[in-house]
Amino acid sequence: MAMATPHHRCYKITQLPYFSLYSHRESNHQMSDTTTFHKFDVFLSFRGLDTRRNLISFLYNELIRRNIRTFKDDKELERGRRISPELVRAIQESRFAVVVVSVNYAASPWCLEELVKIMDFENKGSITVMPVFYGVDPCHVRRQIGLVEEQFKKHEDREDHEKVLSWRQALTNLASISGDCSWKWEDDSKMVDEITDKISKRLMIDTTRSNGSDLVGIDAHMKALHRLLDLNSKKTVRVIGIWARGGNGRSALAKFVYQNICQHFESHCFLESVKRISQDRQMSHLHEEFMIRIQGECLSKLRLKNQKVLLVADDVNKLEQLDALAEDFNCFGPGSIVIITTQDKQLLISSGIKLVYEVELLRFQKVRGLFRQLAFKERDVSAAFELALYRAANVAMEWLGCLRGRSG
Numbered sequence: 298m299a300m301a302t303p304h305h306r307c308y309k310i311t312q313l314p315y316f317s318l319y320s321h322r323e324s325n326h327q328m329s330d331t332t333t334f335h336k337f338d339v340f341l342s343f344r345g346l347d348t349r350r351n352l353i354s355f356l357y358n359e360l361i362r363r364n365i366r367t368f369k370d371d372k373e374l375e376r377g378r379r380i381s382p383e384l385v386r387a388i389q390e391s392r393f394a395v396v397v398v399s400v401n402y403a404a405s406p407w408c409l410e411e412l413v414k415i416m417d418f419e420n421k422g423s424i425t426v427m428p429v430f431y432g433v434d435p436c437h438v439r440r441q442i443g444l445v446e447e448q449f450k451k452h453e454d455r456e457d458h459e460k461v462l463s464w465r466q467a468l469t470n471l472a473s474i475s476g477d478c479s480w481k482w483e484d485d486s487k488m489v490d491e492i493t494d495k496i497s498k499r500l501m502i503d504t505t506r507s508n509g510s511d512l513v514g515i516d517a518h519m520k521a522l523h524r525l526l527d528l529n530s531k532k533t534v535r536v537i538g539i540w541a542r543g544g545n546g547r548s549a550l551a552k553f554v555y556q557n558i559c560q561h562f563e564s565h566c567f568l569e570s571v572k573r574i575s576q577d578r579q580m581s582h583l584h585e586e587f588m589i590r591i592q593g594e595c596l597s598k599l600r601l602k603n604q605k606v607l608l609v610a611d612d613v614n615k616l617e618q619l620d621a622l623a624e625d626f627n628c629f630g631p632g633s634i635v636i637i638t639t640q641d642k643q644l645l646i647s648s649g650i651k652l653v654y655e656v657e658l659l660r661f662q663k664v665r666g667l668f669r670q671l672a673f674k675e676r677d678v679s680a681a682f683e684l685a686l687y688r689a690a691n692v693a694m695e696w697l698g699c700l701r702g703r704s705g
Contacts, residue, residue: 428476
């Protein structure tokens, strides 16, 4: 396979913490994350008149650059019209709502109607709200004094009393949440970096969870992986494998790494489930998917030759898939990194990838000991139950993805 020559250094990491089960004692908000389908990571609520051409433009572009799925609606609601079911669904299917309260935000029935929906979902624990006070005093918004008071007086002259009360309550509740204030920052770009950093870090935590499980000890694993990644390298493309037999931990770890380091690259791409993308299709389809999904400054394959690029190909199961991807990543610029995740260790060996981070299932003895500890006080267990325990432990290891990491 015509791949960039990988480095031949290996690392031994001993006694790293286990990836273990996340506590089931979750808050309502955390539990809702496991039951709600999230089509978007972020829903942007803003008054276009004030912020569309400045803050929102910068914020949206930065979120997209970091591969954070963002919903931005550029339409304004005409007076008397209801918010569409599609917009309500977009709010419901978002993890975060970034609400930018600007000078004319409270003057807009559209914004206030949207805010009522957002705060309803926030109250149910299905969305996290992040207020941004842009050119306004949060205290004035919360107490609805000054210009905000004047804007609501106009609403009271034209709108239903109950509706205006719901707008007031939603705005009060929003302003009671700690948020970012524009007057604390020298310029919009620094505030945008702060907002996107917060969201990115929260998403990193979320990606390590799968149906109530968490990757405990992630910091130690990231420290070990950073030695393999060598982000300051100016050499040719660095190809790294992440290997595990099964479970969700491999993909969760790869996604965590991607979101943690993608800002260091000019262009970046996370190819989710390469096995599924290439199923029953020609391998050239992988190149098409890569060019569609890549984020950043890339305009063409030719441009990639001079760029520092991050590519994460998750769940690769055939050498032909690596060959197809190699046609793209062999032309990446100096300092580029390619991460391949797979449950087939032989695939990494056959392709000549020497930098491999191994994610192993907990040994049966440890899982069995955990079952004993949780379920029994006695150490004597019948032979028949021992067999059942053995089978249950194996199922648990596969289903829960109980993982520990070492590099080799």
